[in-house]
Amino acid sequence: MKRLLKYNEFYLAVLVVVLCICITAANPAFLTPENILSFLKTASVNGIMAVGVLFVLIVGGQPDVSFTAIAQVVEYAVVLATLRWGGNIAIALVGACILGGLMGSLNGFVIHYFRVTTIIVTIATLNLYFGLLYVFTGGNVIFVVPSMFKHFATLPIFPMHGANGSTYDFSAMTLMWFAALLLGWFILKRTYLGRSIFAVGGNEVAAQRLGINTLWVRVFVFSFVGVLSGIAAIAHTSIVLSAIPNIIVGHEMEVIAAVVLGGASLFGGKGTIIGTFLGVLLFAILQNGLVLLNFSSYWYDVTVGLAITIGMTVSSYQQLRVRRSRVNVKVEQVAVS
Amino acid sequence: MSATTARRRRIPDATLYVILGCIVVLMVGLNPDRFPTLSNLQSMASQLPILAFLCLGMMVSMVGGGINLAIVSTANFTGIITALMLRLLTGGHSGDATLGIAVAAMVVGVIACLLIGALMGWLVAWIEVPAILATLGVMMLLNGTNVVLTRGYTISDFPDALLAIGNGDIYGVPIAFVILVVAIVGLHFVLNRMPFGFSLYMLGSNPIAARYSNINIRRVLLFDYMLSSLFSALTAFVMMGQLNSVKANYAQSYVLVSVLACFLGGVDPFGGSGRLSSMVVAVVILQVISSGVNLLRVDPFFVTAMWGAIILVLIAVNHFTSHWQEMRRLAKLRHPEKPAASAS
Numbered sequence: 001m002k003r004l005l006k007y008n009e010f011y012l013a014v015l016v017v018v019l020c021i022c023i024t025a026a027n028p029a030f031l032t033p034e035n036i037l038s039f040l041k042t043a044s045v046n047g048i049m050a051v052g053v054l055f056v057l058i059v060g061g062q063p064d065v066s067f068t069a070i071a072q073v074v075e076y077a078v079v080l081a082t083l084r085w086g087g088n089i090a091i092a093l094v095g096a097c098i099l100g101g102l103m104g105s106l107n108g109f110v111i112h113y114f115r116v117t118t119i120i121v122t123i124a125t126l127n128l129y130f131g132l133l134y135v136f137t138g139g140n141v142i143f144v145v146p147s148m149f150k151h152f153a154t155l156p157i158f159p160m161h162g163a164n165g166s167t168y169d170f171s172a173m174t175l176m177w178f179a180a181l182l183l184g185w186f187i188l189k190r191t192y193l194g195r196s197i198f199a200v201g202g203n204e205v206a207a208q209r210l211g212i213n214t215l216w217v218r219v220f221v222f223s224f225v226g227v228l229s230g231i232a233a234i235a236h237t238s239i240v241l242s243a244i245p246n247i248i249v250g251h252e253m254e255v256i257a258a259v260v261l262g263g264a265s266l267f268g269g270k271g272t273i274i275g276t277f278l279g280v281l282l283f284a285i286l287q288n289g290l291v292l293l294n295f296s297s298y299w300y301d302v303t304v305g306l307a308i309t310i311g312m313t314v315s316s317y318q319q320l321r322v323r324r325s326r327v328n329v330k331v332e333q334v335a336v337s
Numbered sequence: 338m339s340a341t342t343a344r345r346r347r348i349p350d351a352t353l354y355v356i357l358g359c360i361v362v363l364m365v366g367l368n369p370d371r372f373p374t375l376s377n378l379q380s381m382a383s384q385l386p387i388l389a390f391l392c393l394g395m396m397v398s399m400v401g402g403g404i405n406l407a408i409v410s411t412a413n414f415t416g417i418i419t420a421l422m423l424r425l426l427t428g429g430h431s432g433d434a435t436l437g438i439a440v441a442a443m444v445v446g447v448i449a450c451l452l453i454g455a456l457m458g459w460l461v462a463w464i465e466v467p468a469i470l471a472t473l474g475v476m477m478l479l480n481g482t483n484v485v486l487t488r489g490y491t492i493s494d495f496p497d498a499l500l501a502i503g504n505g506d507i508y509g510v511p512i513a514f515v516i517l518v519v520a521i522v523g524l525h526f527v528l529n530r531m532p533f534g535f536s537l538y539m540l541g542s543n544p545i546a547a548r549y550s551n552i553n554i555r556r557v558l559l560f561d562y563m564l565s566s567l568f569s570a571l572t573a574f575v576m577m578g579q580l581n582s583v584k585a586n587y588a589q590s591y592v593l594v595s596v597l598a599c600f601l602g603g604v605d606p607f608g609g610s611g612r613l614s615s616m617v618v619a620v621v622i623l624q625v626i627s628s629g630v631n632l633l634r635v636d637p638f639f640v641t642a643m644w645g646a647i648i649l650v651l652i653a654v655n656h657f658t659s660h661w662q663e664m665r666r667l668a669k670l671r672h673p674e675k676p677a678a679s680a681s
Contacts, residue, residue, distance in 0.1 A: 114652045135642060305481050308474035
């Protein structure tokens with residue numbers, strides 16, 4: 001129990017549970033399987049991208065902001081390509097991963113070779129990709145997407161029947177999110193590569209001395225972000241069933257905030273998959289709960305802002321106290337000796 | 338040249354002037370009859386202040402080793418508070434407000450904006466939240482508050498005194514541009530002639546050393562974020578004057594653009610360096626590019642893409658020139674008998 005209290009994730013989980021209880025008390029419709037599956041589906045896009053952001057924060061401590069632009073470009077490109085040449089969802093997924101991975105790897109190469117701050121490079125690529133997308137598409141919305149996206153969204157995985165005869169299902173997008181989380185966990189905790197990512201984030205020079213190829217680690221991380229953005233793009237297309245060139249860009253801060261709230265450090269080398277999951281879940285519950293409690297949707301930004309500001313304040317204050325107590329211990333030791 | 342000065346001049350002023358010259362020549366070459374005209378110069382001078390104020394606010398926060406992501410949200414917040422105050426004081430007919438009422442509303446707006454700055458400064462200095470997070474949180478909080486305050490609508494109809502800030506001119510020079518010049522001179526004194534500026538640069542380059550040099554880093558940080566927010570207030574008034582309206586989500590893309598401008602102006606994102614003069618030239622470069630390209634009637638998003646591409650090219654050029662200088666320095670060290678061309 002005492003060990004649990006040390007973890008940021010524990011507090012976050014408590015917060016999620018308390019929030020669930022409060023919302024359910026006000027509106028029992030919240031805790032129905034139908035509603036839960038529905039907000040898990042909506043959160044899957046942000047959730048998939050959040051896994052990538054976690055990787056970037058671990059390797060460098062600075063957030064990538066270009067992932068939304070990558071997802072946006074991939075979404076548009078995949079819809080255009082499938083409209084022209086057909087194909088099935090598996091091909092679309094593979095294509096999205098390749099395109100996203102290539103676009104992401106550019107960040108990795110530039111950051112590694114030119115030694116520039118992550119945030120500057122990714123702002124540049126965000127503007128570049130997003131601007132080019134608009135220039136080439138003229139900002140046109142594609143309202144008709146191939147039917148395979150709709151089939152994918154309504155894929156029967158675990159169909160259930162509600163009390164009033166309606167059917168609902170565990171959506172394929174949620175499954176993709178959980179798969180991304182699982183993959184992220186496996187890479188971070190069970191592979192040499194994952195340990196290298198933590199090592200580079202903790203101390204790059206030390207990692208280099210250990211014989212870790214920092215170029216490869218960095219390029220992998222940024223390509224991985226691109227790949228996940230590609231997957232998120234497919235999930236997003238399947239949910240909204242259209243391709244709008246400015247719908248994903250602009251949400252990057254929200255995703256970053258969720259990951260940071262989940263305990264990823266801005267000094268690099270720290271962060272967990274479960275924390276990221278809980279961070280995204282918290283925001284999803286907030287959004288869904290506000291709707292169920294009949295608040296206007298514009299209160300969502302206020303609550304998210306409050307959640308981040310308060311969450312950051314509390315966790316920073318705790319770290320401050322830990323640091324102070326350490327200093328005191330040192331002073332006492334010196335005094336004793 | 339010591340290591341610190343070398344870092345401070347990652348892109349020396351001279352390079353920036355060369356870039357500016359090249360771009361002006363290029364733009365004149367592309368629109369010979371529309372670019373070098375008085376009206377274009379005037380329109381550039383009236384468009385420049387909004388971007389420039391935001392960039393200066395961002396620069397002030399970056400010099401202190403932080404970043405202010407809430408800069409545009411604070412500007413919108415200030416504008417909305419001022420507009421609502423105007424409406425409250427005049428009972429709904431804000432267009433007929435007298436000068437006194439307009440000034441009173443603006444003072445309330447500035448106070449609100451300074452409070453936001455103080456909140457960020459407090460979070461960064463006392464609670465020691467990383468600046469990027471503290472300002473991100475405040476940014477999202479303000480974005481939400483702005484939407485709630487305006488219910489998502491646009492508020493318009495302002496008195497002439499306010500509109501003059503955006504559209505008026507003195508002997509052909511836009512008032513907004515005059516305010517910008519005054520602000521730059523003021524900032525020059527604050528940063529380069531006052532103890533606060535010196536402490537700020539010290540704090541940015543090494544917070545621990547600054548603390549042991551008896552600098553009250555908390556107070557400096559607090560004032561730093563308040564100063565940064567003050568530039569948001571200036572942006573807000575110019576924006577209100579030019580657009581004759583306030584809305585929750587104006588100019589959101591400028592947050593990232595101002596970070597880019599700081600990079601172009603040679604401000605170190607880790608703090609401690611960044612010269613005001615380079616910063617001003619960098620902002621002028623961005624404005625010349627965007628105005629020039631606009632005159633060509635290209636897609637405005639092409640400018641967005643170009644800014645991204647320019648930064649990537651700059652990063653590469655910067656890297657190779659510093660690499661080349663380093664090689665030359667090493668070569669000189671290896672062959673000291675050869676006469677050095679210039680003492681560096």
